[in-house]
Amino acid sequence: MTMVWIDGRVTDAADASVAALDHGITVGDGVFETLKVVGDTPFAMRRHLARLRRSAAVLGLTVPLSDEQIRGAAKEVLDAVAAGGGEPGRLRITVTGGPGPLGSGRDDVPATLLLAASPAGTWPPTASVVTVPWVRNERSPVAGAKTTSYAENVVALAEAHRQGAGEAILANTVGALCEGTGTNVFVVSGGRLRTPSLATGCLAGVTRELLLEVIDAEEVDTLTLDDLRRADEAFLTSSTRDVQPIADVDGRTLPHAPGPLTQAAADAFATLQAADLDP
Numbered sequence: 001m002t003m004v005w006i007d008g009r010v011t012d013a014a015d016a017s018v019a020a021l022d023h024g025i026t027v028g029d030g031v032f033e034t035l036k037v038v039g040d041t042p043f044a045m046r047r048h049l050a051r052l053r054r055s056a057a058v059l060g061l062t063v064p065l066s067d068e069q070i071r072g073a074a075k076e077v078l079d080a081v082a083a084g085g086g087e088p089g090r091l092r093i094t095v096t097g098g099p100g101p102l103g104s105g106r107d108d109v110p111a112t113l114l115l116a117a118s119p120a121g122t123w124p125p126t127a128s129v130v131t132v133p134w135v136r137n138e139r140s141p142v143a144g145a146k147t148t149s150y151a152e153n154v155v156a157l158a159e160a161h162r163q164g165a166g167e168a169i170l171a172n173t174v175g176a177l178c179e180g181t182g183t184n185v186f187v188v189s190g191g192r193l194r195t196p197s198l199a200t201g202c203l204a205g206v207t208r209e210l211l212l213e214v215i216d217a218e219e220v221d222t223l224t225l226d227d228l229r230r231a232d233e234a235f236l237t238s239s240t241r242d243v244q245p246i247a248d249v250d251g252r253t254l255p256h257a258p259g260p261l262t263q264a265a266a267d268a269f270a271t272l273q274a275a276d277l278d279p
């Protein structure tokens, strides 16, 4: 069961609505966050709210509520899932440009803010990934912002699914390894753990950011898709997957999944989460 908070009211998702010409619908003018919920607490809410505001600023959107108000709305929508007998596992916060004209220009109207909570999905213990020929544009004006314009990710993920994989991995315009459609990527070779730097155009993932504070990993802009294909071990990170070992890339099985550095990263992340739900 998915519940939605909008304009101070919580309803079943099937009964929640936004204006038909909301700029989020007509042109994908919006930003969002997806958080994991642990018990009744959204994990790393402070960092997600900070990124939401950073993404909104990139698009010139003003988030219409304070962090405290958003936390209050989150509690209401999570409580509603629990009241319906569900165990909320996932929280999404979306901010869009609000009702607007049919083209890219935006009217001077308050942004739309909505929160949705649902039970968590489950991920397999390891991921099969494929590389795709499309690129992330690290020079895009919205590079690094978590916008609702996810059509490229939809197409790339559909291609991964078509090939029987669970995630698609993209390089950027100069061929550097960047990220997955909804994940950051870490690669181990020669005993070194590395991840694409933010300069590659990847999202500043909250899971990635937290891991970099507790494990020894280098941020580089020189990894390639071949480095991933030839890795000794590799893993994906995201708010709903945490650390997910990669089992195979383009049909080639990696030597270890999880390998020792992947397991160490997963353990370090679990320890961090057990110590603090808003690190």
Ligand SMILES: Cc1ncc(COP(=O)(O)O)c(C=O)c1O
Pocket: 034, 179, 180, 181, 182, 183, 184, 202, 203, 204, 205, 206, 207, 208, 237, 238, 239, 240
């Ligand atoms: C494109 C993209 N990269 C990376 C991530 C991982 O970020 P986080 O760890 O904040 O969930 C996401 C997650 O939504 C994403 O959409």
